Amino acid sequence: MSEKPSGDPSSASGLPDDVWEQFIRDTERDIRSSAPKEPSARARMVTERLREQDARGEQPPGWRTGPAWQEMNGRATRRRKLWAVLGVTVAAGLVMVALKPSLLPGDPFGTGDSGTGEAAPLPAETAAPTAAPGASDPETPTLDRPFAGSPALRWADGEAGIVLPEAKSVGAVSADRVEEALKLTKKLLVGTNLDPKTVRGARPAAAFSVLDPKQPELFDELDTGLRSPSREHDPVTLFSRFDPDEVRPAGDVIKTRGRMTFKKGSQGGVAVRADYTFVYPVVRADGPPEVARTIVRRVLDVELADPARYNVTPGRLLLVKYDQEIGNSSCDVYDGYLHPGFPSSRSAGPDPSGPATDPYDRSKDIDHGDGGHCGTVTRT
Template sequence: MPEKPSDDPSSASGLPDDVWEQFTRDTERDIRSSAPKEPSARARMVTERLREQDARGEQPPGWRTGPAMGVPPARWGKDLNGRAARHRKLWAVLGVTVAAAVVLVALKPSLLPGDPFGTGGSGAAEASPLPAETAAPTAAPGASDPETPTLDRPFAGSPALRWADGEAGIVLPEAKAVGAVPADRVEEALKLTKKLLVGANLDPKTVRGARPAAALSVLDPKQPELFDELDTGLRSPSREHDPVTLFSRFDPDEVRPVGDVIKARGRMTFKKGSQGGVAVRADYTFVYPVVRADGPPEVTRTIVRRVLDVELADPARYKVTPGRLLLVKYDQEIGNSSCDVYDGYLHPGFPSSRSAGPDPSGPATDPYDRSKDIDHGDGGHCGRVTRT
């Protein structure tokens, strides 16, 4: 311990006692911290192992190896530290991004492609629309997921889920001249045929049971027998005069449509007509989701396929009305509607209750199969559908 300076005036200036005591404590602490210490047993073992490795010419990888080959020593530390800093920043950014993605997927698993978690979501069912039909299919549509239709998804479990909505499903072929009939005349015939299909099967008033005025306005009134038959059926429907053979109509007191969408799919073809004009064949299927008018919200579907043969005749050569179609022939196939009920309406059956009329006795048919011609079987026995 250093001795306190003398009080002799010739020595260093006198120090107060408290200052000298503080100086003494600081000096002793510095001496103790700088004094050599006995290395621990582990330190001695490590030192001895390194000494032996040096003697054998060995060095642990990355240990005392200095800068990387080709990098000057003055820059090595900076480059290494710089890369480490950049890596830390990169991982920090990636960490935030991954965390945000995990949260987003947890809230909405449908964002992931497919169904990796087996949630059975509707994303796979809501596939892209089918391209327009340009030729007869070679087979019926494949099986769909056995989903129950709901008010929000009335076409769930149906091949029509991928069909176009309403008028968008009636795609006209490119108009071309047919013999002496110019292309613009062919285009007029195609547009009139579409107007007839829309008025008879898609017009909301027609579907809700009203008189199909829009469809009737396309037909040539110079077909008196046809108009008499249609008027009789709309006024006093019967087995012989049933308007549903040409028009899709539901009893508003029995059922109401679900939403505003009716699915449609089919095709048109044309050729030279027999009365100096162009003949058009239309083959389309329409799918109608409905619920009971005053019952539980149980959704069912009725499927109607219609095949029409019409002609836009030459008014210069035949007694016809310009801009009107001659209805040459029409046929239909109806799936999920009561048999032997001839009141001018379609009557869908619901899974929870039996429909009116006799039990089906005819063959089972797939109402979505457009690969075959309409077949009325052995005399019109009431058949059953394999799906709706």
């Protein structure tokens, strides 16, 4: 095809030789590239294998879906599954909240149920209860939860449990004077039952600072009991004290519940009655961390007298009467301390011979009709 065509004078005379040669080379190259070729043996083998895999539904790596796409699809699938799980969880949670709205933190709907009903704090006591507290779950107290299994779990902590009633005038005694008497009574309760020094067996100086020293017989009796305790002069009849060599507090919380009332006094002032129960969790000072609880109920009658008419110290209380009921403390031990019994060991002192009582029952007056016999407690 390299020869020029003959019989066409115009083409022969009109095209230079070099142009004609280039035309011939390009034409031959195009014909060779477009001509059908016999596939090689390797190409035929690969083609056949792919046809067989396609017939079986298989896809080799990099065929139609490369490895990168497979990874991306895997992550997307996991993400979809995760959202599906979250969706189910959220839906289930919404159903639970609908059935029990208090499950939301802070109880935003004001249902009054914290989600742990037995631990929901009780409102302040404003009147005498009509019955003993209901039964609690039989849980064993621990250092982390020293009030587990006790009605006191729902009581206020320490001083927060001593809520003063609204002060009102009583006869000629002004409301301010009544308020002073209530605050002094609270201070006396704290000094005799909640002050850490008092509870650890030290002299209850804070309590003495509230009482009127112009009751010399009272001061002599209390001082004698603290100095030389005995059956006749036992300081635990007024002060909650534990032997630091025997036990130590299980935490910093003492549970408190009770109420105060007031009326016109007999000495030109205001008389206050305080009825409170205190629950003390303790552990042995040098033993295993086993928690025991002692329950002490105290009833005090005090009066803030009129210093203009009576020989009293202004700003001090007269202690008219005091009484107590103690649960879980060794009987007939008069060393000036409370001695709680632990479940794993037998307490000191004689076996109880009196009636069984519920130390949490605040619906009844303190009863000493057992002839002084030591009774048992139904729970601690």
